[in-house]
Structure formats: structure tokens, C-alpha cells
Amino acid sequence: MGTRFLAAAIAGLTLLGACTKLDHGVDHGIDSGDLATKVKWGIYVDPDGCDVWLADDGVEGYSVVRLDPKTGERVCSGVLPPGYAAGHKRGSAIPDFL
Structure with missing residues (x-):
């Protein structure tokens, strides 16, 4: 009985936690803020030749x-060969340890 109750309570809390609405355009970490203005973005070209914003x-x-704002289609500009990145690749003074 106790194990079932505990399992049900954990499942209920997990479901309630999933209901929390987070703004995915905002960094909630140490240097929190609006990602669009805080982070400097670069471009990576994926294996299909399409552009990916990278930070x-x-x-x-x-x-x-x-994405093209008018059509919603992926932008494949051909500015770089597939697998390459260009532009700003570091957006913070916090160092990478890997």
C-alpha cells in the first residue's frame, strides 16, 4: 500500500512539474537574460547544406x-560548405571546460 501511494505521488508531482510554462527564449542560468540580445550568434551549415544559428x-x-520568415522554409544559402561554422562562436565570458 505504501509503495503504491509513493509511486502515485511521484507520478502526480512529475505531471504537475511538466505543466510549468517556461520561456525557452530566456536563459535561466547564471548569466540569465534574453537570448536574442545577450548571446552573439554564428552560422553552422548542416550536412544538408542548410544554415543553423549557433551560439x-x-x-x-x-x-x-x-528559417525564412515569409515561407517558414529552411534557409540553405550556400555561404559555406556543409559541416563548417563561421561568425561568433562564444557568447559569454564563462569558459568551456570541455
Whole structure:
């Protein structure tokens, strides 16, 4: 009886925790703030030849597929060969230890 109650309580708390709405455009860590203005972004070209916004915030890293704002399609500009990155690759004074 006690084990079932404990399992049900943990499951309930897990479900309630999943209901929390987080703004994924905001860094909630040590150097918290709006990612669009705080982090300097670079470009990575994926194996398909399409652009990906790339930023390294020290502890965290971010990548966002670049989309055309009018069509919503992926942008494949051809500015670099697939597998290459260019632009600002470090967005914070927090060092990477890896």
C-alpha cells in the first residue's frame, strides 16, 4: 500500500512539474537574460547544406534552424560548405571546460 501511494505521488508531482510554462527564449542560468540580445550568434551549415544559428554560452550551447520568415522554409544559402561554422562562436565570458 505504501509503495503504491509513493509511486502515485511521484507520478502526480512529475505531471504537475511538466505543466510549468517556461520561456525557452530566456536563459535561466547564471548569466540569465534574453537570448536574442545577450548571446552573439554564428552560422553552422548542416550536412544538408542548410544554415543553423549557433551560439556557445559557456556552460550551455544553442542551435536554431534558420528559417525564412515569409515561407517558414529552411534557409540553405550556400555561404559555406556543409559541416563548417563561421561568425561568433562564444557568447559569454564563462569558459568551456570541455
